[in-house]
Amino acid sequence: MSIDSQSDTDLLEILPDKLAVLVKQSIPKHVAIIMDGNGRWAQAQGKPRVVGHKAGVKAVRRAVSSARSLGVESLTLFAFSSENWRRPDKEVSLLMSLFFTVLTREIKLLDKNGVRLNIIGDTSRFSTRLQKQIVTAQEQTAGNKDLVLNIAANYGGRWDIMQAAKKLAVKVESGLMSSEEVTEEALNEQLCMHGQAEVDLMIRTGGDYRISNFVLWQAAYAELVFTEMLWPDFDEDAFKDAIVKFSSRQRRFGLTGTQIDTISAL
Ligand code: IPE
Ligand code: IPE
Ligand code: MG
Numbered sequence: 001m002s003i004d005s006q007s008d009t010d011l012l013e014i015l016p017d018k019l020a021v022l023v024k025q026s027i028p029k030h031v032a033i034i035m036d037g038n039g040r041w042a043q044a045q046g047k048p049r050v051v052g053h054k055a056g057v058k059a060v061r062r063a064v065s066s067a068r069s070l071g072v073e074s075l076t077l078f079a080f081s082s083e084n085w086r087r088p089d090k091e092v093s094l095l096m097s098l099f100f101t102v103l104t105r106e107i108k109l110l111d112k113n114g115v116r117l118n119i120i121g122d123t124s125r126f127s128t129r130l131q132k133q134i135v136t137a138q139e140q141t142a143g144n145k146d147l148v149l150n151i152a153a154n155y156g157g158r159w160d161i162m163q164a165a166k167k168l169a170v171k172v173e174s175g176l177m178s179s180e181e182v183t184e185e186a187l188n189e190q191l192c193m194h195g196q197a198e199v200d201l202m203i204r205t206g207g208d209y210r211i212s213n214f215v216l217w218q219a220a221y222a223e224l225v226f227t228e229m230l231w232p233d234f235d236e237d238a239f240k241d242a243i244v245k246f247s248s249r250q251r252r253f254g255l256t257g258t259q260i261d262t263i264s265a266l
Helices: 009-015 018-022 038-043 050-072 088-114 128-141 157-175 186-189 238-250 257-265
Strands: 031-035 074-081 115-120 147-155 201-206 223-226
Touching: 009 257, 018 257, 031 223, 031 257, 050 074, 050 147, 050 238, 074 088, 088 128, 115 128, 147 157, 157 186, 157 238, 201 238, 223 238
Parallel strands: 031 074, 031 201, 074 147, 115 147, 201 223
Antiparallel strands: none
16 A cells, blocks of 8 residues: 555554654653763863863753753753763863762752652762762652653763663573564663653754764654754753754654654644
8 A cells, every 4th residue: 555545544553652642742751962062161261171060060950940841751961971081080080079069969959859860871980989979869869750860971872782782691691581582672671761761852062963972772763953052051041942943843753744744633
């Protein structure tokens, strides 16, 4: 049967429910942000890069509040990539201590606002003190339901896929599953943000057009929004602008525009 002779009901029958919902979605369930440009923001004012990172924390607060008020379910923020260890030691250690301070200082407010904190990434490379603080913060907010805030720290999209593959390999090796059972779903279940919606919208500030090894698998069909704005300047209006861009896009998921129009009208 050709697409053109497909009736509306035929179309709905061949589509998984999940896809029909995704097509009609105007507010993204999951927003992921590459918070870039802190260093340049500070340097433009003749200040050390760390000043930009500190100003970036304020922008994080604003993004969390925007996501909550717009009804976003998950917000994933790229705070430190697996490649950021290549930076000068001094900047890395400043970032680590800032991470510890922010985690300690902000947790009460996050908890009060119903935010569940989830750190994604290989935390084993962090100091014992920081690792303990991460566990405490996650436990304290574990029951919260308003927003999931995933902080990607020592995170890499390739690392995430690799660690999921390794878990499956261990299962196969120990006879708990067969290699035929290694499916997309099975791998998906082992990824860091399993159980949350896939990334609908990925934003990058700072004027570069790349993904820098951020969420790869989960952003396979994300809408991408790039802005010249440097992260410390990112505010509620900028967040709303990105959402408006998202809702004006036609997400096709491999279908034709005509099929999408039909689904949207149903
Ligand atoms: C993003 O800002 C924050 C981190 C990577 C930790 P940058 O520090 O990359 O800022 P620019 O890109 O150098 O301006
Ligand atoms: C991406 O920014 C990582 C974070 C925002 C934490 P980078 O500044 O590290 O990215 P590249 O190196 O310019 O690609
Ligand atoms: Mg950068």
